[in-house]
Amino acid sequence: MSKKQTPMMEQYLDIKSRYKDELLFFRLGDFYELFNDDALLASRELNITLTGRSTGDEERTPMCGVPFHAAESYIETLVKKGYKVAICEQLEDPKAAKGIVKRDVIKVITPGTVMTENANDARANNFLALFYMVKDSWVLVFSDVSTGEVIWHRITESDKKSDMYDALSMYRPTEIILPEGSELPREIRDFIGNQFSHVVFSPFSTYHTQREVAEQAVAHFGDLGLMEEDVWEALGYMLLYLQDVIKSPISHINYVHQLSVGNRLILDTSSLHHLEITHNLRDGGQKGTLLDVLDRTLTPMGARLLKQWLESPLTDINQIQRRQSAISELITRGGERTDLRSKLDCIYDFERIVGRVETGSVSPRDLTALRESLAVLPDLKNTLGICSSLALTSINERIQNHRELYDLLYNAIAEQPALTLKEGRVIKDGYNEELDELRSLTTDSQKWLSKMEEDIKAATGLSKIKTGYNKVFGYYFEVSHNKSEQVPDYFIRKQTLSNAERYITPELKEFEIKILSAKEKMIALEHRLYQDLREQIKAVIKDIQETARALADLDVLCSLALVGYEENYICPTLAMNGQINIRDGRHPVIEKFLKREVFVPNDVVLNHDDEEFLLITGPNMAGKSTYMRQVAILMIMAQIGSFIPAREASISPVDRIFTRVGASDDISTGQSTFMVEMKEVAYILENATSNSLIILDEIGRGTSTFDGLSIAQAVVEHICKHIHGKTLFATHYHELITLEETYSKLKNYTVAVKEKGKDVAFLRRIIRGGADRSYGIHVARLAGLPNSVLKRAEVILASLEDQSNDANDLNQRVIIPQASNVVKQVSEQATGNLFTHSVVDSLLDLDVMSMTPIEALNILYQLQEEARKGGGK
Numbered sequence: 051m052s053k054k055q056t057p058m059m060e061q062y063l064d065i066k067s068r069y070k071d072e073l074l075f076f077r078l079g080d081f082y083e084l085f086n087d088d089a090l091l092a093s094r095e096l097n098i099t100l101t102g103r104s105t106g107d108e109e110r111t112p113m114c115g116v117p118f119h120a121a122e123s124y125i126e127t128l129v130k131k132g133y134k135v136a137i138c139e140q141l142e143d144p145k146a147a148k149g150i151v152k153r154d155v156i157k158v159i160t161p162g163t164v165m166t167e168n169a170n171d172a173r174a175n176n177f178l179a180l181f182y183m184v185k186d187s188w189v190l191v192f193s194d195v196s197t198g199e200v201i202w203h204r205i206t207e208s209d210k211k212s213d214m215y216d217a218l219s220m221y222r223p224t225e226i227i228l229p230e231g232s233e234l235p236r237e238i239r240d241f242i243g244n245q246f247s248h249v250v251f252s253p254f255s256t257y258h259t260q261r262e263v264a265e266q267a268v269a270h271f272g273d274l275g276l277m278e279e280d281v282w283e284a285l286g287y288m289l290l291y292l293q294d295v296i297k298s299p300i301s302h303i304n305y306v307h308q309l310s311v312g313n314r315l316i317l318d319t320s321s322l323h324h325l326e327i328t329h330n331l332r333d334g335g336q337k338g339t340l341l342d343v344l345d346r347t348l349t350p351m352g353a354r355l356l357k358q359w360l361e362s363p364l365t366d367i368n369q370i371q372r373r374q375s376a377i378s379e380l381i382t383r384g385g386e387r388t389d390l391r392s393k394l395d396c397i398y399d400f401e402r403i404v405g406r407v408e409t410g411s412v413s414p415r416d417l418t419a420l421r422e423s424l425a426v427l428p429d430l431k432n433t434l435g436i437c438s439s440l441a442l443t444s445i446n447e448r449i450q451n452h453r454e455l456y457d458l459l460y461n462a463i464a465e466q467p468a469l470t471l472k473e474g475r476v477i478k479d480g481y482n483e484e485l486d487e488l489r490s491l492t493t494d495s496q497k498w499l500s501k502m503e504e505d506i507k508a509a510t511g512l513s514k515i516k517t518g519y520n521k522v523f524g525y526y527f528e529v530s531h532n533k534s535e536q537v538p539d540y541f542i543r544k545q546t547l548s549n550a551e552r553y554i555t556p557e558l559k560e561f562e563i564k565i566l567s568a569k570e571k572m573i574a575l576e577h578r579l580y581q582d583l584r585e586q587i588k589a590v591i592k593d594i595q596e597t598a599r600a601l602a603d604l605d606v607l608c609s610l611a612l613v614g615y616e617e618n619y620i621c622p623t624l625a626m627n628g629q630i631n632i633r634d635g636r637h638p639v640i641e642k643f644l645k646r647e648v649f650v651p652n653d654v655v656l657n658h659d660d661e662e663f664l665l666i667t668g669p670n671m672a673g674k675s676t677y678m679r680q681v682a683i684l685m686i687m688a689q690i691g692s693f694i695p696a697r698e699a700s701i702s703p704v705d706r707i708f709t710r711v712g713a714s715d716d717i718s719t720g721q722s723t724f725m726v727e728m729k730e731v732a733y734i735l736e737n738a739t740s741n742s743l744i745i746l747d748e749i750g751r752g753t754s755t756f757d758g759l760s761i762a763q764a765v766v767e768h769i770c771k772h773i774h775g776k777t778l779f780a781t782h783y784h785e786l787i788t789l790e791e792t793y794s795k796l797k798n799y800t801v802a803v804k805e806k807g808k809d810v811a812f813l814r815r816i817i818r819g820g821a822d823r824s825y826g827i828h829v830a831r832l833a834g835l836p837n838s839v840l841k842r843a844e845v846i847l848a849s850l851e852d853q854s855n856d857a858n859d860l861n862q863r864v865i866i867p868q869a870s871n872v873v874k875q876v877s878e879q880a881t882g883n884l885f886t887h888s889v890v891d892s893l894l895d896l897d898v899m900s901m902t903p904i905e906a907l908n909i910l911y912q913l914q915e916e917a918r919k920g921g922g923k
């Protein structure tokens with residue numbers, strides 16, 4: 051049972067009761083203190099000492115603290131770890147306060163709203179996602195508070211959940227906000243939990259009516275040409291949440307657009323992952339990704355935009371061509387490109403700086419960065435003025451000179467201002483007369499004091515008189531005891547020391563008041579001037595943001611032009627004719643990282659007339675996966691407008707790219723490799739269209755040979771009969787090559803090899819035809835398996851091949867068009883005679899062609915159970 055708390059602790063507990071989810075940083079003098087559980091957690095996470103404080107309880111209250119001037123980095127550490135921090139300040143001067151100092155929370159910092167420079171990765175956006183459900187439809191709103199961008203997306207009931215997952219994968223939120231008291235359906239929660247392990251959930255208040263929030267959104271964003279009420283409501287709730295948390299103006303959040311799935315190439319999470327577009331598979335970093343090869347941007351704004359382009363390429367030919375012409379021009383105009391890039395190199399992240407201007411956390415160094423960025427704009431615009439492509443001229447129109455703002459910052463901010471405003475010396479000399487006077491008063495004070503001392507010496511003959519300052523008496527004159535008789539009448543004795551006396555004079559007191567109040571006034575005035583400056587910048591925030599966004603476009607186009615030029619890429623021609631023809635295409639990442647070998651280029655032809663489905667068989671390690679990924683990557687590059695590594699290419703944009711490449715156990719959800727693989731295949735078969743590009747690598751590998759073969763064949767048949775998507779399908783089931791006879795648009799391809807005795811050379815060239823061997827033992831030899839094992843494997847392989855040939859002779863090969871028959875024949879082969887078991891009957895009753903792989907899998911499980919019960923192994 052606790053005793054009565056101290057008044058301070060009562061105040062703390064009262065405030066804490068409103069911020070249960072947050073770590074409460076409670077300002078006490080020069081420190082932010084944390085108490086109780088907050089203190090236990092923070093001391094552990096920040097590695098700071100845990101102490102205790104007596105607050106009325108019998109036991110001391112656990113407590114830890116950080117100095118207020120160093121708090122930012124501690125807060126950033128906590129927020130990066132997924133915690134929310136509430137900052138509780140003293141709202142009145144403790145000296146003037148009667149009783150306990152008034153305190154309250156002035157802002158909350160969360161992973162999705164943090165805005166300080168070091169907290170955010172400069173080259174990536176930081177999105178917050180809001181989920182809003184009305185009737186059967188979801189509205190998702192994504193917002194990057196640091197850049198002011200807002201994207202909304204509607205998912206209606208008829209859409210698939212996958213749509214929501216794709217949007218989440220695209221924006222990878224660090225924080226998700228939901229209506230107070232509500233929860234996401236389990237399936238969505240699981241997806242989020244698996245994909246974004248550090249995401250935090252926060253409630254948004256639904257206290258205000260839907261109409262109220264919608265009206266507030268209209269007032270904030272103005273006319274967006276948006277009719278949908280529920281979207282306005284979702285935007286309104288997002289604003290309310292942000293206001294609640296940030297507790298300062300947020301008018302910089304004003305760049306609203308709808309996620310335009312219709313004219314975007316959708317790359318689902320697994321494709322982004324498997325193709326290593328922005329993150330590599332090894333450690334999730336950027337090395338070895340497509341982004342790594344293409345990113346030569348010079349500004350953080352450009353880096354973020356390139357990432358967005360790659361995660362969401364275009365499908366509209368006109369839009370793609372617009373970018374292509376700009377890149378083409380920037381490749382040809384090498385001089386202008388170099389010139390533009392040298393200017394871009396001087397530009398700081400002013401998209402995020404203006405966000406900090408709005409919320410009040412802008413530092414003096416931010417303003418010098420903004421000033422330096424604006425300084426290069428006139429020259430940059432001049433160079434850009436020479437360019438004639440549509441995209442570049444429009445970028446030039448969007449970039450303003452911001453001459454007035456530049457002049458203002460030039461005149462107002464010191465050449466090298468102090469790091470923080472508290473230190474003073476931020477406003478330039480000459481900007482404000484009053485400030486200059488106050489400054490000269492304080493800097494000249496020492497001179498004044500020396501002069502006064504000289505005058506007194508001359509008047510009194512006290513040649514050894516000294517001046518000094520202490521906190522109790524302020525300024526004083528010090529005279530040794532033996533000379534104290536000589537001090538004039540107007541000296542007032544204040545302190546006696548062992549060997550000296552200290553005096554003040556009315557004139558000295560007057561001087562002191564003037565100096566001390568000048569210092570105070572100077573700090574206050576500098577503060578006010580800084581705030582005025584902020585207001586003046588705020589007035590043109592929208593224009594600066596537009597300039598920043600145009601510069602980001604320019605930076606990305608310059609980056610793609612530079613890479614295109616240096617790597618010898620070509621401009622693909624585009625036509626909406628369903629055909630993909632690439633001559634001598636190369637994998638942009640592998641070709642860059644190959645050390646001794648030269649990358650072997652390959653062609654690809656895909657169309658709906660006679661080559662829709664490429665079935666690729668061939669040895670291990672021959673280059674099948676590389677080839678398939680290369681096709682997908684070249685399509686992505688082409689659809690962001692980039693040039694591509696090839697000799698010649700004409701491309702018809704695709705609407706989606708699906709990939710199923712390898713699989714690993716999903717331990718977090720307890721799913722086996724095979725289960726994960728089947729789920730991914732099910733997702734593809736459900737969502738792919740005839741305009742999609744489908745990459746399937748070794749389907750069925752995760753289960754027994756015959757199960758795998760059956761499923762692989764059924765999947766091939768389903769795509770050829772029902773989907774007609776452009777497909778690349780690599781497999782080790784060589785039996786499947788006979789499907790070419792049944793499906794006219796399915797074509798066999800293989801990788802050329804050159805055999806010389808036991809030596810095999812992979813030529814990395816994709817050629818027409820089917821392979822009949824895997825050369826697995828050859829790869830095993832290269833990998834260094836012991837000779838004895840290799841020899842034994844060769845003997846076993848030879849005997850298996852003999853058996854298989856016998857089976858062929860008996861016309862019992864497993865390649866047959868109906869997968870259900872495979873199972874029957876498999877059973878026959880397995881026992882040597884007709885296998886009479888209820889399992890076989892059940893199998894024969896199945897209509898495999900109309901089943902989804904997941905249904906097939908479930909039935910396989912059931913049948914296996916049945917077989918076991920019936921006496922199987």
Ligand SMILES: Nc1ncnc2c1ncn2[C@@H]1O[C@H](COP(=O)(O)OP(=O)(O)OP(=O)(O)O)[C@@H](O)[C@H]1O
Nearest residue numbers: 648649650651669670671672673674675676677814
């Ligand atoms: N066109 C190429 N030119 C040069 N090297 C290549 C080429 N394609 C692939 N390689 C090299 O060959 C290696 C194996 O390629 P890849 O993984 O694509 O083979 P695979 O046929 O898919 O093998 P497996 O069937 O064992 O999965 C790659 O690591 C790459 O370095």
